[in-house]
Amino acid sequence: xxxxxxxxxxxxxxxxxxxxxxxxxxxxxxxxxxxxxxxxxxxxxxxxxxxxxxxxxxxxxxxxxxxxxxxxxxxxxxxxxxxxxxxxxxxxxxxxxxxxxxxxxxxxxxxxxxxxxxxxxxxxxxxxxxxxxxxxxxxxxxxxxxxxxxxxxxxxxxxxxxxxxxxxxxxxxxxxxxxxxxxxxxxxxxxxxxxxxxxxxxxxxxxxxxxxxxxxxxxxxxxxxxxxxxxxxxxxxxxxxxxxxxxxxxxxxx
Ligand code: PGA
Numbered sequence: 356x357x358x359x360x361x362x363x364x365x366x367x368x369x370x371x372x373x374x375x376x377x378x379x380x381x382x383x384x385x386x387x388x389x390x391x392x393x394x395x396x397x398x399x400x401x402x403x404x405x406x407x408x409x410x411x412x413x414x415x416x417x418x419x420x421x422x423x424x425x426x427x428x429x430x431x432x433x434x435x436x437x438x439x440x441x442x443x444x445x446x447x448x449x450x451x452x453x454x455x456x457x458x459x460x461x462x463x464x465x466x467x468x469x470x471x472x473x474x475x476x477x478x479x480x481x482x483x484x485x486x487x488x489x490x491x492x493x494x495x496x497x498x499x500x501x502x503x504x505x506x507x508x509x510x511x512x513x514x515x516x517x518x519x520x521x522x523x524x525x526x527x528x529x530x531x532x533x534x535x536x537x538x539x540x541x542x543x544x545x546x547x548x549x550x551x552x553x554x555x556x557x558x559x560x561x562x563x564x565x566x567x568x569x570x571x572x573x574x575x576x577x578x579x580x581x582x583x584x585x586x587x588x589x590x591x592x593x594x595x596x597x598x599x600x601x602x603x604x605x606x607x608x609x
Contacts, residue, residue, distance in 0.1 A: 357562060363581070364521055364565050364588040365605045366397035366420065366482060367595025368450060369404075378404040381598055382411045388602035392416060393609055394588065397448050398595070399482075402436055409445045420448030420482070423456055426469035438470075438477040449474045450590075452484045452508055454527045464507035471508060475516045482521045482590065483508050484569070485548070489528035497526075501544055502551045514556055521565045522548055523590040529570025531592055538579045538586075541568045545585035574603035581608060 373381060378400060389396050399420035400408045408419045425435035441449060451474065452467035462470075467483070474481045485504040487497040501524070512520065524544050529536050536544075545566045553561035568580050569590030580586050588608075595601045 358584055358587070360563050361587045362565050363394035363608050364397060364567060365392075365394050365601075365608065366399055366448065366450075366521075366523075366567065366588070366590050367601055368399045368422065368453070368569070368590055368592050369401060369595060370422070370455070370592060371401060372596055373401065373404060375404060375407055378407050379411065381596070382408055382417070384598035385602060386412070386415050386417065388598055389605045390416060391609075392605045394605060396605055397482075399448065399450050405441070405444050405446055418447045419445070420450060420480075421446050422450045422453065424449050424451070424470055424474050424479070426466075426473040428473075438473040438479055441474075442477040442479060446479065448480045448482060448521075450482045450484060450523075452504070454484060454486055454488075454525060454530060458527070464504050467504075467508050468510050471520070472511060475512060475519055478519075480519045480521065482523050482567070484523045484525050484590070486525040486527050486530075486570070492526065492528065497544065498547055501547060505548060505551050506555065509555065514560060517552075517556060517560050517564065521567060521588075522552075523567040523569050524548060525569035525590060527570075531571070533571050535571040535573075535576050535580075536568070538576075538583050541580055542583035542585055545583070549585050572604065574600060574607060577604045577607045 397418045424438040428439040451470040456462040487500045565587040567588040572589040573594045
């Protein structure tokens with residue numbers, strides 16, 4: 356497989372962090388530090404920061420994403436935000452199926468699939484997260500878990516719609532723990548994801564799709580992780596909250 360066919364994407368997932376003044380400061384600090392990046396740079400910010408982020412990043416190389424979306428355009432879904440609402444604001448990316456959503460807010464692969472389809476229908480780019488828990492890894496079922504999350508998560512998405520899909524492999528035990536998967540572990544599952552996509556779709560889609568790694572990725576381990584043939588970027592939590600740290604990861608892709 357030819358890595359040069361793929362877009363390297365480094366996305367920050369701010370999670371539930373940053374008030375508006377904090378977001379303004381972080382983005383204003385980030386803009387000059389990443390202006391010469393040769394990868395796609397995305398910041399996935401809380402809903403309350405979307406407008407600010409979109410305004411500040413206009414005419415820069417930074418794209419803005421949200422961290423979730425609902426599958427209906429509107430309706431009685433207290434506390435939810437629709438993909439249509441995100442699109443209207445000018446959002447480009449949306450994360451779906453993050454393990455924190457699955458763990459704390461009852462998201463299942465079926466609801467993740469509904470969210471992904473709605474986002475794609477609205478013309479958003481989807482970052483679909485998959486990954487096993489520690490006990491699943493210890494029980495030797497990582498490959499089953501990841502391939503099932505992928506098959507259900509992508510159900511009903513056509514070949515042409517896959518152009519707007521990015522997969523993020525995030526082992527749950529590596530998220531926010533400082534415990535990164537080794538580059539070999541990450542490569543193994545990213546390859547499994549690519550092979551699953553080949554069987555679900557075709558070789559061309561499998562070859563062109565961006566597969567990110569996420570889970571305690573930082574400026575010290577990014578080189579090693581990205582040196583692997585099937586790892587095309589990162590979804591970065593903690594290390595995306597400081598402009599300097601995040602820009603070091605982005606600029607490591609040069
Ligand atoms: P982390 O989070 O980089 O803080 O481990 C990654 C993520 O949850 O996307």
